[in-house]
Amino acid sequence: DIQMTQSPSTLSASVGDRVTITCRASQSISSWLAWYQQKPGKAPKLLIYKASSLESGVPSRFSGSGSGTEFTLTISSLQPDDFATYYCQQYNGYMWTFGQGTKVEIK
Amino acid sequence: EVHLLESGGDLVQPGGSLRLSCAASGFTFSSYAMSWVRQAPGKGLEWLSAFSGSGGSIYYADSVKGRFTISRDNSKNTLYLQMNTLRAEDTAVYYCARQDGATGTSFDYWGQGTLVTVSS
Numbered sequence: 001d002i003q004m005t006q007s008p009s010t011l012s013a014s015v016g017d018r019v020t021i022t023c024r025a026s027q028s029i030s031s032w033l034a035w036y037q038q039k040p041g042k043a044p045k046l047l048i049y050k051a052s053s054l055e056s057g058v059p060s061r062f063s064g065s066g067s068g069t070e071f072t073l074t075i076s077s078l079q080p081d082d083f084a085t086y087y088c089q090q091y092n093g094y095m096w097t098f099g100q101g102t103k104v105e106i107k
Numbered sequence: 108e109v110h111l112l113e114s115g116g117d118l119v120q121p122g123g124s125l126r127l128s129c130a131a132s133g134f135t136f137s138s139y140a141m142s143w144v145r146q147a148p149g150k151g152l153e154w155l156s157a158f159s160g161s162g163g164s165i166y167y168a169d170s171v172k173g174r175f176t177i178s179r180d181n182s183k184n185t186l187y188l189q190m191n192t193l194r195a196e197d198t199a200v201y202y203c204a205r206q207d208g209a210t211g212t213s214f215d216y217w218g219q220g221t222l223v224t225v226s227s
Contacts, residue, residue, distance in 0.1 A: 001169070034213035036152075043202055043217035044152065055215065087152055091212035094166045096142065096154040 002026050002092050006099035012107040019075040021102045023088035028068045032091040035064055035073045038101075039084045047086075048073065078104070109133040109216045111203050116221030123193050123225070129186040129203030129218055137161050137181040140206040142214060143188045145199040145223075153199075156188065157206065193225045 003026040013019050023033065031051040036044035046055045048064035051071055061076040075082055083106055088099040115127040129141070142157040156177040157166045165177055176189040186203050200222050204214035 032210075032212045036214075038152075043219055044214070045217075046207075046213060046215050049207060049213040049215075050210070089152070089154075089213065091210075094157070094164075095168070096157070096212075096214075098152040098154065101151045 001095065002029060002090055002097055004088055004090055004097050004099040006086075006088055006102050008102060009100065010103045010105060012105045013078050014107045015078055015080060017078045017107075019078050019082075019104060021073045021086055021088075021104075023066075023071045023073070023099050025069045025071075025090055027092075029090045029092050031067050033064070033066065033071045034089045034091075035062075036087045036089065037082075037084045038087065044087060075104075109205065111205065111216060111218035113201060113203055113218040113221040116201065116223045118224045118226065119193055120227050121194060121225055124189070124191045125193065125223060127188040127190070127201055127203075127221060127223070129188075131184045131186065131203075131205070134205070136179075136184040139208055140211045141179065141186045142204050142206055143175075143177060143186075144202045144204050144214070144217075145197075146202070146220075147196070147199040150199075155201075157211075158186065159211075190223070193223075195225050197223060198225045199223060 033051045035048040038044040052064045085103045110132045112130045140159045143155040178187045200220040202220045205216040207215045
């Protein structure tokens with residue numbers, strides 16, 4: 001099974017900061033990587049699919065990059081609404097796996 | 108507008124069974140693959156099972172294979188998850204999620220979740 005490792009687990013940042021979260025796959029997953037945002041008590045929300053495609057309605061300050069085994073989610077200028085937990089998710093061979101999550105906290 | 112509404116979560120004793128439902132609206136249900144994903148309290152997300160739109164293909168995570176059964180009724184726009192031989196570690200919020208129509212590799216819409224608690 002493919003394992004997904006996110007780093008860091010927790011990130012403290014201020015409004016306006018540029019934030020980068022990394023996700024590593026235990027083997028190549030091409031570009032089958034998605035990113036989600038989850039707020040407490042709420043369902044996850046799709047932000048990025050196919051590694052770098054922005055989901056409709058998601059602000060352009062969110063971007064994704066990478067392929068193979070290393071991927072990043074970047075928030076270009078952190079906004080108050082962005083404090084949340086972020087998950088990466090891979091797809092390979094009819095199996096879907098999530099990373100353990102990165103909590104973005106207010107500094 | 109796409110809407111997914113889970114129901115059926117409850118308190119159940121270890122070894123018991125439960126059936127979850129997910130009522131879909133706002134899209135052509137039969138055209139989309141659907142999945143169940145769960146989240147234990149304070150933990151991350153775990154994909155459990157997927158059901159293709161109309162082709163009948165079913166997939167399970169190893170953690171639930173043999174205990175959980177996914178099904179769907181396209182005439183009722185409803186996805187189901189039959190959970191048997193429940194364990195304390197199955198305690199979680201269970202979400203149904205629509206897989207994206209183009210590739211099926213990500214989950215573009217989620218329900219609000221239903222809580223399953225396994226405890227004596």
